[in-house]
Amino acid sequence: MLLVLRSGSDRGCSYNGCNMKRYFFDYKAKDQSLYDYQSDEFLSSKHAFEFAEATAQSLKNSLNGNWKGWSVEVRNAEGRKLFSLPVDFAIAA
Numbered sequence: 001m002l003l004v005l006r007s008g009s010d011r012g013c014s015y016n017g018c019n020m021k022r023y024f025f026d027y028k029a030k031d032q033s034l035y036d037y038q039s040d041e042f043l044s045s046k047h048a049f050e051f052a053e054a055t056a057q058s059l060k061n062s063l064n065g066n067w068k069g070w071s072v073e074v075r076n077a078e079g080r081k082l083f084s085l086p087v088d089f090a091i092a093a
Contacts (some may be wrong), residue, residue: 022077023048056085
């Protein structure tokens with residue numbers, strides 16, 4: 001079982017005092033998709049990218065390669081794809 005911790009706010013910023021933006025983190029493979037219907041809020045796309053990067057790394061290190069060929073795809077609240085990070089399973093020989 002994979003546990004990904006998600007926080008909907010940045011530390012040091014009260015929710016009412018910040019302009020938080022909503023991002024969706026979908027998991028995509030060639031013939032499969034797992035859609036994020038919950039979303040998370042971040043101050044910027046940079047913070048969303050950092051979260052996606054940490055998620056991809058977590059997937060890379062888990063489940064003995066079960067996430068090979070997958071990517072973490074990030075969309076904004078309007079549904080526009082912002083970026084996609086592959087879960088890279090290159091193994092050193």
